[in-house]
Amino acid sequence: MNKTLLLGLVTLMNVSPVMANRLANEPIKPIQPFIITEPDKVELGKKLFFDPRLSRSGFISCNSCHNLSMGGSDNLPTSIGHNWQQGPINSPTVLNSSMNLAQFWDGRAADLQEQAAGPIANPMEMAFSHSLAIDVLRSIPQYVAEFNKIYGSDDITLDQVTNAIAVFEETLVTPNSRFDLWLNGNDNALTDTEIAGYQKFKQIGCVACHNGEAVGGSSFQRMGIMEPYQTDNPAEGRIAVTGKDADRFSFKVPTLRNVELTYPYFHDGAYWKLEDAVDVMARLQLGQQLEEQDIKNITAFLKTLTGDQPQFAIPQLPPSTPNTPIPVPFEN
Amino acid sequence: MNKTLLLGLVTLMNVSPVMANRLANEPIKPIQPFIITEPDKVELGKKLFFDPRLSRSGFISCNSCHNLSMGGSDNLPTSIGHNWQQGPINSPTVLNSSMNLAQFWDGRAADLQEQAAGPIANPMEMAFSHSLAIDVLRSIPQYVAEFNKIYGSDDITLDQVTNAIAVFEETLVTPNSRFDLWLNGNDNALTDTEIAGYQKFKQIGCVACHNGEAVGGSSFQRMGIMEPYQTDNPAEGRIAVTGKDADRFSFKVPTLRNVELTYPYFHDGAYWKLEDAVDVMARLQLGQQLEEQDIKNITAFLKTLTGDQPQFAIPQLPPSTPNTPIPVPFEN
Numbered sequence: 001m002n003k004t005l006l007l008g009l010v011t012l013m014n015v016s017p018v019m020a021n022r023l024a025n026e027p028i029k030p031i032q033p034f035i036i037t038e039p040d041k042v043e044l045g046k047k048l049f050f051d052p053r054l055s056r057s058g059f060i061s062c063n064s065c066h067n068l069s070m071g072g073s074d075n076l077p078t079s080i081g082h083n084w085q086q087g088p089i090n091s092p093t094v095l096n097s098s099m100n101l102a103q104f105w106d107g108r109a110a111d112l113q114e115q116a117a118g119p120i121a122n123p124m125e126m127a128f129s130h131s132l133a134i135d136v137l138r139s140i141p142q143y144v145a146e147f148n149k150i151y152g153s154d155d156i157t158l159d160q161v162t163n164a165i166a167v168f169e170e171t172l173v174t175p176n177s178r179f180d181l182w183l184n185g186n187d188n189a190l191t192d193t194e195i196a197g198y199q200k201f202k203q204i205g206c207v208a209c210h211n212g213e214a215v216g217g218s219s220f221q222r223m224g225i226m227e228p229y230q231t232d233n234p235a236e237g238r239i240a241v242t243g244k245d246a247d248r249f250s251f252k253v254p255t256l257r258n259v260e261l262t263y264p265y266f267h268d269g270a271y272w273k274l275e276d277a278v279d280v281m282a283r284l285q286l287g288q289q290l291e292e293q294d295i296k297n298i299t300a301f302l303k304t305l306t307g308d309q310p311q312f313a314i315p316q317l318p319p320s321t322p323n324t325p326i327p328v329p330f331e332n
Numbered sequence: 333m334n335k336t337l338l339l340g341l342v343t344l345m346n347v348s349p350v351m352a353n354r355l356a357n358e359p360i361k362p363i364q365p366f367i368i369t370e371p372d373k374v375e376l377g378k379k380l381f382f383d384p385r386l387s388r389s390g391f392i393s394c395n396s397c398h399n400l401s402m403g404g405s406d407n408l409p410t411s412i413g414h415n416w417q418q419g420p421i422n423s424p425t426v427l428n429s430s431m432n433l434a435q436f437w438d439g440r441a442a443d444l445q446e447q448a449a450g451p452i453a454n455p456m457e458m459a460f461s462h463s464l465a466i467d468v469l470r471s472i473p474q475y476v477a478e479f480n481k482i483y484g485s486d487d488i489t490l491d492q493v494t495n496a497i498a499v500f501e502e503t504l505v506t507p508n509s510r511f512d513l514w515l516n517g518n519d520n521a522l523t524d525t526e527i528a529g530y531q532k533f534k535q536i537g538c539v540a541c542h543n544g545e546a547v548g549g550s551s552f553q554r555m556g557i558m559e560p561y562q563t564d565n566p567a568e569g570r571i572a573v574t575g576k577d578a579d580r581f582s583f584k585v586p587t588l589r590n591v592e593l594t595y596p597y598f599h600d601g602a603y604w605k606l607e608d609a610v611d612v613m614a615r616l617q618l619g620q621q622l623e624e625q626d627i628k629n630i631t632a633f634l635k636t637l638t639g640d641q642p643q644f645a646i647p648q649l650p651p652s653t654p655n656t657p658i659p660v661p662f663e664n
Contacts, residue, residue, distance in 0.1 A: 050401050059412050064391075069382050069649050076661050080391050084416035086662050261651050273654045309648045316641045317401050319593050322605045329408050330418050 019185025027202065027211040030180035031096065031257070031307060034173045044146045045168025047315045048161060054133045055126035057082055058327025062119070062165065066094035068310045071261025072172065077269030078233075082127030083331075089235050090269035093262045095310075096255050098170045099214035105251045105267045107220060108241045112166035117158060130158045135325055137161065142318030174258055174307030182304070190304055197294075197301030204288045206281065206298075215256040215305060222250045223267065226287035229280075233268035260303045274299050351517025359534065359543040362512035363428065363589070363639060366505045376478050377500025379647045380493060386465045387458035389414055390659025394451070394497065398426035400642045403593025404504065409601030410565075414459030415663075421567050422601035425594045427642075428587055430502045431546035437583045437599045439552060440573045444498035449490060462490045467657055469493065474650030506590055506639030514636070522636055529626075529633030536620045538613065538630075547588040547637060554582045555599065558619035561612075565600035592635045606631050 023029070036042055048054065052061040065079040065087075066072050072095035074080075079087035089105055097103065103115035119125040120133050137143045137156050147156045150164070179198075181189035190198070201207060210216045220238050223229045229249070238247035251267050264270065265277040278298050282288040290298070355361070368374055380386065384393040397411040397419075398404050404427035406412075411419035421437055429435065435447035451457040452465050469475045469488050479488045482496070511530075513521035522530070533539060542548045552570050555561045561581070570579035583599050596602065597609040610630050614620040622630070 052399075052402075053407075057412065058408055059396075059406065067384075069646050070384075071651070074391065075385075075652065076390055076659060080389065080661055084662075263652065272652075272658060275654070311645050313643050314401055314646050319403070320407065320595065320604075322607070326604060327408060329412055330416075 022183050027207045029213045030183045031175040033175045034171045041167045045164035048165050050315050053136045056128045057329040060126050065091040071258050073262045081125040085124050095172050096214050096257045100217040106238045106240050112169050113162045116162040116165040139324040140318050177307035179304040194300045194304050197297030200294050205286050209253045210256050216253045217255045220250045224284045227284045231268045258306050260306050354515050359539045361545045362515045363507040365507045366503045373499045377496035380497050382647050385468045388460045389661040392458050397423040403590045405594045413457040417456050427504050428546050428589050432549040438570045438572050444501050445494045448494040448497040471656040472650050509639035511636040526632045529629030532626050537618050541585045542588050548585045549587045552582045556616045559616045563600045590638050592638050
């Protein structure tokens with residue numbers, strides 16, 4: 001294609017050459033706003049996401065550990081579960097999680113729907129059972145009516161519950177970060193420091209794993225390639241799924257979208273400061289000892305990945321009825 | 333005033349005679365919508381209300397036990413506090429709580445601002461200290477800027493924190509219940525059953541304590557006047573505040589607004605069914621053994637007191653910084 005034709009095309013598309021080049025050439029792609037096509041299902045999933053009656057105690061909801069006021073995480077090293085049990089691993093953000101190649105740090109769930117079933121029945125987390133959770137929902141006429149309207153069956157099933165939660169979670173994308181504005185051609189969206197950080201991020205190879213729309217989430221990698229990662233956390237990663245020794249200590253590469261909000265970092269949540277996480281990653285994964293200034297620049301760049309956070313009215317949960325099983329917060 | 337003049341006045345005011353009569357004569361008054369005059373302060377208070385960093389664990393916020401998706405309560409007999417400690421008493425709803433003559437079941441806080449300081453430092457609840465909570469807020473530039481803008485001082489104080497929370501809580505009124513529509517002259521807002529329930533509610537004397545805008549909240553009364561209340565809960569009520577033996581087992585009369593949503597009932601949260609609570613109250617406070625049908629009617633009336641629930645976007649909390657004290661969810 002000759003240059004005149006290209007420029008003509010670019011003009012026709014109302015796209016600046018800078019924008020076209022960045023979109024085509026940069027290894028990170030902008031997040032597209034989510035277009036809701038099933039609003040009733042999203043509303044139902046939102047209620048379920050916020051409903052602590054899906055837990056044994058009646059106190060823990062999906063939102064407890066994937067808090068949508070806090071970057072879709074709980075900002076704790078590992079989560080607090082039923083009876084204040086200490087969770088085994090850092091709670092990953094639910095934001096943009098639909099872009100992950102699989103769910104959980106070890107990828108043991110294929111997708112969001114499969115993931116959603118896990119914590120409900122995990123004795124360390126919500127400590128309920130699927131059948132008890134369904135019993136609760138079945139006892140609440142407003143839920144029964146909503147499920148019936150959406151799924152067209154008289155009964156409520158676990159598949160419907162996890163489908164609704166997953167469909168809600170799919171809406172939790174965070175477009176319009178400053179970095180995405182820059183990708184889309186707005187030169188003023190980033191400072192020189194932030195651009196310098198991004199260039200270094202690419203130059204030293206972070207981008208090999210942290211790329212695409214989610215800036216991560218698309219592969220499993222060994223934690224500690226050039227140097228072992230020191231941790232007290234016993235999690236062994238993907239070997240738990242594949243049984244392959246080569247997958248020991250391999251974890252899903254987390255998204256860096258909204259990383260400013262999703263501290264503390266790594267699967268053990270051991271690092272609270274983004275600067276420290278950048279330093280550790282560069283050394284352990286890439287064998288690079290970064291200068292102080294490079295760490296600052298990369299950190300500045302990473303903070304430009306914070307996008308629009310979820311914006312919706314707090315859901316109102318339908319009340320329990322005399323037929324609703326009573327929660328069991330304390331065992332006597 | 334003669335009848336013609338009265339009718340003329342009523343016409344002039346564009347108020348139907350029914351409406352004027354009900355508003356003047358009924359012992360329950362409609363809730364007025366809250367007009368926000370300090371929007372910045374309300375937004376700040378909302379963030380603080382949802383911020384678990386005001387707790388030692390970083391996990392418990394005001395909203396944990398006064399959940400605005402669940403009638404401003406936690407729907408548990410007694411609350412779950414730090415380290416899963418079992419709270420001593422049922423968590424009262426925060427909805428319409430500005431109308432209470434005092435706060436807490438025993439009225440030990442004069443107002444919402446005084447109340448808000450309590451749970452933060454209570455070792456059974458958020459288990460933090462006021463100075464540590466302030467340290468957290470001071471370390472977060474977005475909070476510092478908001479406090480500075482609103483309170484015009486360079487520092488953040490506990491008084492400012494509790495003032496902002498209280499000002500937010502004052503907005504949590506629930507107008508437009510079906511009962512209030514009826515009070516305002518809409519004859520079709522209630523069914524015959526509901527009206528029959530309301531008549532019985534007045535006739536047997538419930539209305540002596542449950543009256544006014546909040547349908548309660550305006551006096552302390554002994555729990556078990558005609559017959560003692562049987563409970564394992566050791567709370568002794570208002571004697572803890574006054575030291576007077578006459579106040580033993582005296583508690584603040586709770587609001588009945590949104591009572592459909594604020595189960596389980598009474599200071600010990602021992603009753604899950606509204607019908608049972610009605611039956612117990614009639615027997616213990618009024619010496620009345622109600623017929624089954626009367627209990628059903630009164631329950632139907634009480635459900636008409638559910639008003640507009642809080643409607644606002646989930647707040648987005650400003651992130652912690654490297655200077656923010658780290659939460660302590662687990663003691664090691």
